[in-house]
Amino acid sequence: MQGIIIKGIAGFYYVKVEEKVYECKARGKFRLGELSPLVGDKVTIAVKNEKGVIEEIHPRLNKLIRPPVSNVTQAFIVFSVINPEFSSDLLNKFLVLCEYNNIRVKICINKIDLASEELLESIKDMLKNTGYEIKLLNAKNNVGIEELKKSLKDNITVVCGPSGVGKSTMMNSIAGRSVMQTGEISDKLKRGKNTTRHSELVEVEGGFLVDTPGFSSLDLNFIDKNELRELFPEFYDYNGTCKYSTCVHDKEPGCAVKRALEEGVINKERYDFYIDTLNKLSTRRNYK
Ligand SMILES: Nc1nc2c(ncn2[C@@H]2O[C@H](COP(=O)(O)OP(=O)(O)O)[C@@H](O)[C@H]2O)c(=O)[nH]1
Ligand SMILES: [Mg+2]
Ligand SMILES: [Zn+2]
Structure with missing residues (x-):
């Protein structure tokens, strides 16, 4: 069987x-x-x-280390606008990890009941021309949940993001029942009780959901620096158009990506994150 x-x-x-x-x-x-x-x-x-x-x-599509799960096809990357505060650096790291593992992404910005319009605009601006979908949620009141539900079928979906952003609340709203404990106390208990947390697939709407522990940092150290550029979708349009085919879009002359940056087509914060990561991978001192 x-x-x-x-x-x-x-x-x-x-x-x-x-x-x-x-x-x-x-x-x-x-x-x-x-x-x-x-x-x-x-x-x-x-x-x-x-x-x-x-x-x-059977052969795996991919294999995640944290959480230890294989064959993940979709990620809901969850951040809150506040409590805890949004971090574009951490979001960008999650995005790179998902690209690396070929996982389709939905960026979920939660707690919009506490939101400032300004922050939402800046997130949208940072991700322009990346193709990433951004969903605005108020998980506590079921806002934005229905659409996420529809995307679960036939997928293994990981729900990832920092601690306290509302991942468990969101999973419970999606499942329509309590599948995860919510709130600070449960998170502390979990950390105290089981140091090795097992992951579990929860079946919802013809697919599976996986909760993950909250991350406050992510390690990208295993990525080959020459492959990093392939993990930024907004660079794809410029494939093969730089002067040098080996261009890593840093200091090379005739770089089409840098031109797009100067023209404002590529976002500066994302580009700076790319260069920063590239430099860290080049020196490879336990990049965290
Ligand atoms: N204001 C507000 N609070 C929320 C929302 N979603 C979750 N919370 C609260 O945020 C806290 C952390 O939620 P939880 O789901 O445990 O976060 P997790 O650590 O990411 O799993 C809880 O007190 C939730 O009630 C929301 O949309 N708005
Ligand atoms: Mg949780
Ligand atoms: Zn280039």
Whole structure:
């Protein structure tokens, strides 16, 4: 039978096959080898007396480290306008990570009940010509939730962003039931109780949602500096139009990206973030 791993706890994997969930062990070869099962994996299992064994792990589309989940196709990157304050640097890091893993993105700006128009305009301006979708939400009052729901079908969607922005509130609104604990206290408890948090796929609207722990920093150190330019969608239009094909859009003459920057077509904050990241990757001192 073929199914998907929705949860893993203490050596057991819970594999959903159509409407049924089977508790499975992994075959020995997976425990010894490099490849061990991950939540999100599509697997082939053999079942005997209701007990399953994972026989095969199907090729992965991608593999995230934090949270440990595979085959993620979509990300809701959640920030709040305030409490905690919006960080364009952290948003840009999330965007680069999603590009790297080929994950479609919806940027969710939450707590718009507390919003200043000015901030929203500046976020939109920063992301002009990137193609990223921006959704404005008031998760606590179900504003903007319906549209997100419609995009879940057939996707594994991670909900990521800093702690306290409203990810759990949003997931509960989307699911229409309490699938996640919300509020500061639960976050503190979670951190205290389980240092190793397991991820879990929650089935909603014909797709799966995954919660992630709140990040206050992200590591981009593993990215090849020569590939970084491919992770900025607003540069795509200029592929092959710089004077040098190896142009990393930094100090080279005849750079089409820099021209677009000067013309205001590419946003300066995004470009500066790109150069800053490029420089950090070039020196590679544990870039955090
Ligand atoms: N004002 C306002 N508060 C919100 C909204 N969404 C969530 N919150 C509050 O923000 C706090 C953190 O929410 P939570 O979902 O636990 O955030 P998480 O850490 O990202 O999972 C809670 O007190 C929520 O009630 C919103 O749209 N507006
Ligand atoms: Mg939470
Ligand atoms: Zn260039």
